[in-house]
Amino acid sequence: QKEVEQNSGPLSVPEGAIASLNCTYSDRGSQSFFWYRQYSGKSPELIMSIYSNGDKEDGRFTAQLNKASQYVSLLIRDSQPSDSATYLCALYGGATNKLIFGTGTLLAVQP
Amino acid sequence: GAGVSQSPSNKVTEKGKDVELRCDPISGHTALYWYRQSLGQGLEFLIYFQGNSAPDKSGLPSDRFSAERTGGSVSTLTIQRTQQEDSAVYLCASSLVEQVEAFFGQGTRLTVV
Numbered sequence: 001q002k003e004v005e006q007n008s009g010p011l012s013v014p015e016g017a018i019a020s021l022n023c024t025y026s027d028r029g030s031q032s033f034f035w036y037r038q039y040s041g042k043s044p045e046l047i048m049s050i051y052s053n054g055d056k057e058d059g060r061f062t063a064q065l066n067k068a069s070q071y072v073s074l075l076i077r078d079s080q081p082s083d084s085a086t087y088l089c090a091l092y093g094g095a096t097n098k099l100i101f102g103t104g105t106l107l108a109v110q111p
Numbered sequence: 112g113a114g115v116s117q118s119p120s121n122k123v124t125e126k127g128k129d130v131e132l133r134c135d136p137i138s139g140h141t142a143l144y145w146y147r148q149s150l151g152q153g154l155e156f157l158i159y160f161q162g163n164s165a166p167d168k169s170g171l172p173s174d175r176f177s178a179e180r181t182g183g184s185v186s187t188l189t190i191q192r193t194q195q196e197d198s199a200v201y202l203c204a205s206s207l208v209e210q211v212e213a214f215f216g217q218g219t220r221l222t223v224v
């Protein structure tokens with residue numbers, strides 16, 4: 001089982017819709033979770049961090065964490081074509097402080 | 112500095128040559144990470160430094176790869192006897208302490224010909 005799993009996509013949504021990106025992880029000891037956005041040819045950019053169970057909202061972005069189910073998600077409301085990118089889920093290992101990444105989900109927002 | 116700085120931005124080298132990639136983290140950040148991203152692939156963890164602790168080298172793919180961090184700041188990733196499969200973007204990130212947000216540099220694109 002991979003440490004961090006994401007559906008590679010592409011996930012295609014129409015402009016203005018809600019995009020839902022999901023991530024599961026295997027290390028129950030993980031405490032810190034992050035979402036990064038990576039445009040083609042660019043380096044990853046941090047967009048959200050979440051440390052506690054529940055929802056965390058920042059503008060059009062909402063991160064959701066459920067440690068019991070080992071599941072973290074990212075919702076993007078009112079999706080825009082400029083949101084088209086690869087979204088990477090990341091977390092620190094529970095037993096180590098190694099920051100590990102999923103392979104990313106490609107999001108395509110159709111105008 | 113304002114952000115993580117990596118140099119060079121691009122490096123083309125001949126197979127068999129050694130290369131050095133540099134990362135200058137955000138001032139005051141104690142943790143520093145190196146990753147490799149091959150074309151169309153995810154981020155592959157290479158090595159992690161935290162303060163004065165021994166680095167976590169568990170991701171280095173072979174003994175041709177090494178890294179050091181001097182004075183708890185600048186880090187250098189060295190690849191000896193480069194091979195074509197080493198061609199990738201090498202990314203560096205830093206975080207203030209462990210378990211918090213990490214920020215990436217712009218990466219070094221390495222091409223081995």
